[in-house]
Amino acid sequence: MQARAIALLRGENARMTHARKAIVDLVFSVNSPISAISVLKGLAKKDIGVNKTTVYRELSYLVKSNILKEVFIKPNSIHYESALLPHHHHLICNNCGSVEEVDCVINERKLLQKIKSKGFDLKTHKFELYGTCASCS
Template identity: 25%
Template sequence: MVDVRKPEDMLRAASLRVTRPRLAVLEAVRAHPHADADTIIGVVRDVLGSVSKQAVYDVLSALADAGLVHRIEPSGSPARFEARVGDNHHHVVCRSCGDIADVDCAVGEAPCLHASNDHGFTIDEAEVIYWGTCPACTAKKTLETQNT
């Protein structure tokens, strides 16, 4: 679930200093779920003016380490970031356009999947990425097929 606390309170609760870049990045992630770093950099620059890419990457890393944002890493795609943390959900990714949507876990608590062989690990989470084609890309492909 997305944390409804004020960004300042979220940072303080995570023992992070409240800075303009951290606030801007956190608010950008909250406003643009599943955005990649370049999108977040653009939004942050619109708010703050000049800010380096590295500064935004550093803030994203600190926020992810603190559990305030979640980093999603679909294979073959740039990392994406979301503010929905603290619940057990998965993602579906469009193979055509890269759009990502949340998929609630059927069980609701982690881990919702159990490995057939855990190799001695204590498993506390299962992260699933479903792949497919989004409705917009499916409709576009259908239209292209009909027009040929």
């Protein structure tokens, strides 16, 4: 999937900087959404010297390029994951903060037809489910 993301960026004639590639590799290698601070720490562990401003700028660019998408785990807490994954939502535990992916069970085609029939031009949506995980119950 990283190769697909890099190919998409190159198709946009985007510069493939060392920092950008490292961020794509890191975000695509984790199994759940990751915060900007965790990206910064992960890059530091790999001895990739990137400052905080660069990380935020690159994450923003990768979201605008539809390589990454934002996931809102908590209010004012943006995490990032691949936008190239199959459509899914997240179960977020209010106690421990664990995040689990859940497949989308809504008939997406019917929903999109309904939205279009209302004359609405849908760009994206965010749908996260909050509650208590099995471990915390």
